Amino acid sequence: MADYTPQLPDEDTGLYEHHSFIADKGQAPLRIDKWLMNKVENATRNKIQAAAKEGNIYVNDQPVKSNYKVKPLDVIKVLFEHPPFENLLVGEDLPLDIVYEDDTLLVVNKPAGMVVHPGHGNYSGTLINALIYHFDNLPKNSSDRPGLVHRIDKDTSGLLVVAKTEHAMAHLSKQFKDKTSxxxxxxxxxxxxxxxxxxxxxxxxxxxxxxxxxxxxxxxxxxxxxxxxxxxxxxxxxxxxxxxxxxxxxxxxxxxxxxxxxxxxxxxxxxxxxxxxxxxxxxxxxxxxxxxxxxxxxxxxxxxxxxxxxxxxxxxxxxxxxxxxxxxxxxxxxxxxxxxxxxxx
The missing domain is CATH 3.30.2350.10 (Pseudouridine synthase)
Structure with a gap:
């Protein structure tokens, strides 16, 4: 069973980081609640405004109100008292259809209906829950997700490659980025x-x-x-x-x-x-x-x-x-x- 260390809260605020963004160089002034609507999946304007009201939205390490105008290169963070659910990953003994496996990587055939990684509303039964149950110490990708090089939609079936080592993660991710896969x-x-x-x-x-x-x-x-x-x-x-x-x-x-x-x-x-x-x-x-x-x-x-x-x-x-x-x-x-x-x- 894979062991995941929970994320530690920020020393200054005592809160856990859920989202972190840097505004583009050419960012035109835009209210932060509108700006975050386009960045955070499944977030509603009401939820964002409530988070700002509670002091959970920070820009350049200072809490801001929902009418704050985002400026170029602002560092924007959303912090909450509880750790992100995605970091509370629990291995689950779910069947995996493994098409190929060696010490470096594996290829799985994902059934339709299975979500690839935990997210809003889907915290269990995902491919990642299955992977961390079956494999220890999978490398994290740039979004902190164990093993995942790419993803396919929940209701799409088919093949995914999963990295088992840091080198494989970097090498395979580059192939997808460079369009050679x-x-x-x-x-x-x-x-x-x-x-x-x-x-x-x-x-x-x-x-x-x-x-x-x-x-x-x-x-x-x-x-x-x-x-x-x-x-x-x-x-x-x-x-x-x-x-x-x-x-x-x-x-x-x-x-x-x-x-x-x-x-x-x-x-x-x-x-x-x-x-x-x-x-x-x-x-x-x-x-x-x-x-x-x-x-x-x-x-x-x-x-x-x-x-x-x-x-x-x-x-x-x-x-x-x-x-x-x-x-x-x-x-x-x-x-x-x-x-x-x-x-x-």
């Missing part, structure tokens, strides 16, 4: 894609109105968000949906989901991005029932991290792993195949 996903998207293959480019950042979504910023707003590139290829056309392969050049949060929606092909049953509605097809009641049955078979977004490739940090050998499309997604594909062939006859 290989990541291929399989997705079912709404609509019949016009092109057989293509590349989607567009900066991805937090959606200004819906904080649970990300969006693509183009043209006048192109300076917002972070650069993102997705290469796609049609694998199979199934009338009102298309089976596609997506290769990631960058790894932004929700990248494939956001890019596909951006080009008008939202992922099938991707509730967060509107794919749980019938976006293409006919108005027949029978068709609606067919799609509802597909949603029941695949109660999540149709996305699977199928292929993962990287250079082994110790041997320098190029490693590549593949995992079959899971049963729920395969069943959905079969249903659409049946529907498509039925239409052809």
């Amino acid at each position: 290989e990541r291929e996903y399989v997705a079912i998207v709404w609509g019949n894609m016009e092109e057989d293959e293509g590349t989607i480019e567009g900066n991805i950042g937090r959606h200004p109105k819906n904080r649970l979504q990300n969006t693509v910023y183009m043209d006048d707003d192109a300076d917002k968000g972070k650069p993102a590139v997705t290469h796609y290829k049609v694998l199979e056309r199934l009338t009102y949906v298309t089976l596609v392969s997506c290769k990631l050049e960058t790894g932004r949060t929700h990248q494939i989901r956001v890019h596909m929606k951006h080009i008008g092909h939202t992922l099938f049953n991707d509730e967060r991005y509107g794919g749980e509605r019938i976006l293409k097809g006919t108005t027949f009641t029978k068709y609606k029932q067919f799609v509802d049955n597909c949603f029941k078979v695949l109660p999540r977004q149709a996305l699977h991290a199928k292929t993962l490739g990287f250079e082994h940090p110790e041997t320098g050998k190029i490693m590549q792993f593949n995992t079959p499309v899971p049963d729920d997604m395969q069943a959905c594909i079969e249903k659409w195949r049946g529907y498509a062939s039925h239409l052809e006859h």
Whole structure:
């Protein structure tokens, strides 16, 4: 069982640091409650204002009110009396589907529905809880998360590489940063894609109105968000949906989901991005029932991290792993195949 030392409170304040940020050089004056809304996942304006009122928000080591205007290079910290829940990591004996393992790293096939790391509302049952139960002394990444080199969304299934040594963590993280790792996903998207293959480019950042979504910023707003590139290829056309392969050049949060929606092909049953509605097809009641049955078979977004490739940090050998499309997604594909062939006859 891995042993984690709890974070110690700050000597001066006696409080625990939950978040720490440095404002950009070009930061325009902006109220700190608004500024933090865009930085802290799942934070509401009310919660931030309450934290400021309690004296939990510090700028340059001084507590500030919620109307404080953030300036360039301000050091902003959110401190509370209790340690962050993420630091109270408890190992849990959860099954791990380990595809490959050696002394340096392991590759796991994550099932859909499993959260990768603890966060607001998910403090147990995550991949990290399982990893620290099964492995001792995993190295921490830059966000203090044991073993994690990259992540995939809760309802996306597929392959992840986990570092077991500090060297592996640094080496693998650099490969992801330098875009030399290989990541291929399989997705079912709404609509019949016009092109057989293509590349989607567009900066991805937090959606200004819906904080649970990300969006693509183009043209006048192109300076917002972070650069993102997705290469796609049609694998199979199934009338009102298309089976596609997506290769990631960058790894932004929700990248494939956001890019596909951006080009008008939202992922099938991707509730967060509107794919749980019938976006293409006919108005027949029978068709609606067919799609509802597909949603029941695949109660999540149709996305699977199928292929993962990287250079082994110790041997320098190029490693590549593949995992079959899971049963729920395969069943959905079969249903659409049946529907498509039925239409052809």
